[in-house]
Amino acid sequence: MTNDPSESNGLAKLPKPMLWRHSNPDSTRMAGFMHRVNQKYSLKLKTYEDLYQWSIDHIGEFWGEVWDNCGVVAEKKFLQVSRGVLHVLCYVAISHLLIFDGAEELTIWKVLPKDARMFPRPDFFAASRLNFAENLLYPANVKIDPASPAIIEATEIGNSTINWSELRERVRKLAVAFRSHGVRESDRVAGFLGNHANAVVAMLATASIGAIWTGVSPDTGVTAVLERLIQIGPKVLLVDNAVRYNGKAHGSYQKVKEIVEGLKGLQACVMFETVKGFEMKIEGLIPDAGRAWTYDEFVDSVNNQKTPLDFTQLPPSHPLYILYSSGTTGAPKCIVHSAAGTLLQHKKEHILHCDIQPGDRMLYFTTTTWMMWHWLVSALASGATIILYDGSPFHPHGDLSMPLLIQALNITHFGTSAKYLSILEQKSLKPMKGPHNIDLSSLKAIYSTGSPLAPSTFNYVYNAFPPTINLGSITGGTDIISLFGAPCPLLPVYAGEIQCKGLGMAIEAWSPDGTAVPDGEEGDLVCAKPFPCQPVTFWSSESNEKGQGKYREAYFEMFPGVWHHGDFVRFEKGTGGLTMLGRSDGILKPSGVRFGSAEIYNILLKHFPDDVEDAICVGRRRETDADETVVLFLKMAQGKTCNYRLEDGIKSMVRKELSARHVPGVIDECFEIPITGNGKKVEIAVKQILCGMNIKVGASVANKECLDWYREWAASH
Structure with a gap:
């Protein structure tokens, strides 16, 4: 089977144009x-x-x-x-x-x-002893000037720099305070915090002790926060007094109060003055035996202010982070990641795949909930300066906000979502050309993840940004806190493709019967050999066996003994690149032909960007249906309507560039696309609604009220 339009039309397949190759x-x-x-x-x-x-x-x-x-x-x-x-x-x-x-x-x-087998998880470097925080504060194989910048905080109203010496001192003070208030190895410390230096300081102080860090972004709703934190029972919660977004400051007190009331056993709530001059209200936050503190009160409560920073040396599989599955159709699963696995995988990716040099400057536009925040922070271990941006990517300078920040801070590695780049593409923004003339010569790479990057967006980036950059579409996820598909300085960039399989990651595309498919054919993404950033377990307050059972069900149920990642992919002939086609559980299968929704989205972005703002494509097959129908919902651009001419144009273009089997059976207009807090489309929930399933939608759906519209649509169609 092939979905290549040139082959299906009987034409010889043309080689893909190369967009980039490293000059040296x-x-x-x-x-x-x-x-x-x-x-x-x-x-x-x-x-x-x-x-x-x-x-x-x-x-x-x-x-x-x-x-x-x-x-x-x-x-x-x-x-x-x-x-x-x-x-x-x-x-x-x-x-x-x-x-x-x-x-x-x-x-x-x-x-x-x-x-070693993949499950139960093998223990890499079992006899070693190390500390994750020590590796980020005192990077190996790197000569660090203590006065050089470690972190640059960037906000909508200005930037500030924290050097290596200051970062180490801030971590020391908070770690000593944690210890004095009873935080010990394997205790959980949670941050309901924005993407700023205090969040990094809190994480490193937690890791220095051997406690476990978990972060949730302050734009997350109270129910979604409690769905996560109640499961893990944090001892300490750190919060912002307020957050600034799109030119406005929003107080955090009411949200924090409701979260604290829902957390039994919380011993301390520590509030940072994130927005200067905004109310620091802590009275009445903890009604039980715990206590609420301002950050200054908390660190000043230590008897001996000169206590040195002590890095607890721990086994490599000791838990470091708890991250969460999307939770779009139920309570999120609590995924526990190890210190050594996270460190080694991130250093491999940063140093080898991203070619990061000491002193390079990396900004990844992310929240503290997203796995990419952890990936960004680990760049400290390679001697890089990390830029933490907290705010809207379109404020205060509209579409030029991020390009202007790249220019101002001489950023070398810029990471973002595929959605952000597609928005710039739809607006045809060219920041380096008149009248803007923004200097982006510092850029070495742009990274994109969160959803597949369309081929047309690859072409846009190389027209709008320096043609010398390595545009790295990357894939991996929360499950592995890192990448399966990675950038590579030794390989070319081709439109629509992730450059390569990551070193040490034995990934393949498999058919449902458990056999590898040849390059050029679609299949489920699997990893057939152990890798150190496999999760330690899923957190369970009941028993380790329960957590291990959830772990096995999540990744080893479909192909016993082999990691099933849940992505639908194709490894390309000739280039060796990886094309992401969507989530496996969202695969479209009309007449038994399997393909991913990303192929449809690419057509819309390439040919209909002025008409369609966004879309969601799912398969519908109810108990009474003989076959699956591809249903495409369009969120129209302002002033545009979904009419028969547009529908026919979309169907015609899908048939021409993909195949007749790809053509949607139903195209309809919707008013909103359901997404998670990280901007990912919630295809599975929509598919289940259309198929007549009675599902519980998790609080992770940022705009879950719009799912009522899909229920009404399903009931009437």
Whole structure:
């Protein structure tokens, strides 16, 4: 089966135009990494494909090289001794009762157990001891000037800089206060905070102790916050006094009060003066045995103000973060991520895949809830300066707000959502050209995630931004707190494609019967071999067995022993790139042909951007239906209407560029598209409503009231 229009029309498939290639790939950190691997293992790896294949064929050796070359600060380091030096160590082995692992090697501390399975989760670097916060505050293999900027806070009203020395001191003071108020290893600390330096300080102070951090953005509704936090029972909650968005300040007291009332066992609520001069109201926040504090009161309550910062050295699988599934059709699942797995995966991605150099400046437009916040903060471990933007991306300078910020702060790596870039595309914004003439020469890369980036948007970015940038459409998610599909400085960029499979991530596309499909065909995204950023467990207040059961059901139910990620993808012939087609559970299957909604969205953005503001495409098959019908709902641009001419135009273009099987059976106008707080379309809930299922919609749907319209539509059609 093929969905390539040129092949279906009997034409020879034309090669895709290359949009970008690195001008000097041999100078990149990934090229240097490959050179060191060749030297150490007497190999002749020449291409990224060679390096990738080695990384998944030799999982233990690869991640050991990431540890060494990307750098990890650890009290105890793993150590693997090769066969070639056994004769030197024989006496030592006998004297100290070390163990031979077969005849091949003597292992003092292993990277990975031999023949490790994916579930239960294997323990990478089990004998090591390290602290995540120490690795971000004192990066390995990097010489840091303490007076240089670690964080730049950017807001709608101005910017401020925190240098490395100041960041370390702020973390020290809060960590000491946490300890003095009884925060211990594995306690949960929650932040109902915006994307600012205080959130990073609170996370690092939490991690320095070995407590577990969880963050929820202050734009989240009270019900959605409690759906998450009640499950994990935080000991301390940190909050903003107010938030500023789109030119207005909004007080947090009422929301915080309701959240605190719903959290039993909370011992302290600490309020930051995030919006200066705004009310700092803490009276009556905690009615039980706990206490509410301003931040200054909390850190000043410590008896010995000179207590040094102590980094608790912990096993690599010790929990670091709790993140949450989308919760669009029920209560969110609490996904627990490990310290070493998160650190190693992020350092691999930042240093090798993103080619981040010490002193580079990264901004990812994100909230503290989204996995990308954690990914951004980890750039500190590579010696980069992170820019934390808190506010609207379209304020105070409208569509030019982010380009002007890139210019003002000399940002090198800019990350955002595919939706943001498509908005700029629809408006045909070209910030570098007159009358704007914004200088974006500092940019090395733009990253996009959250939803598939349309081919037309790739072309737009290379026309509107510097053509020298690496445009990296990336994919992974909350489940792995990192990437499966990544950018790559050794490979070209092709429109519509994620550049490559991430090093060490043995991903494939599988058919429903559990067999890999060839390149060029669609399938479910799976990962067939262990990787260190697999979650530790799902949090359960009942028992570890319950959490492990939820974990297995989420990823190993469809293909036992193999990670099923829930994305529908295609690995492209010739380029080796990855095309995202949508979520597996939202796959469209009219007449048994499987395809993803992203293919329809790409057509709309390419050919109908002036008419259609947004859309949602789902399959409908009720018990009485013989086949599935593709239903496309259009949210029209201002002043536009959905008429027969537009419907016929869309159907004609889908038939021409995709196939007759892709053509929607129903096209109708809607007034709103349901989305999560991170801007992702809630396709599954709409599909279930149309199919007549009685579902409970979670509070994570930011505008769930609009789902009533879809219920009414389903009842009348």
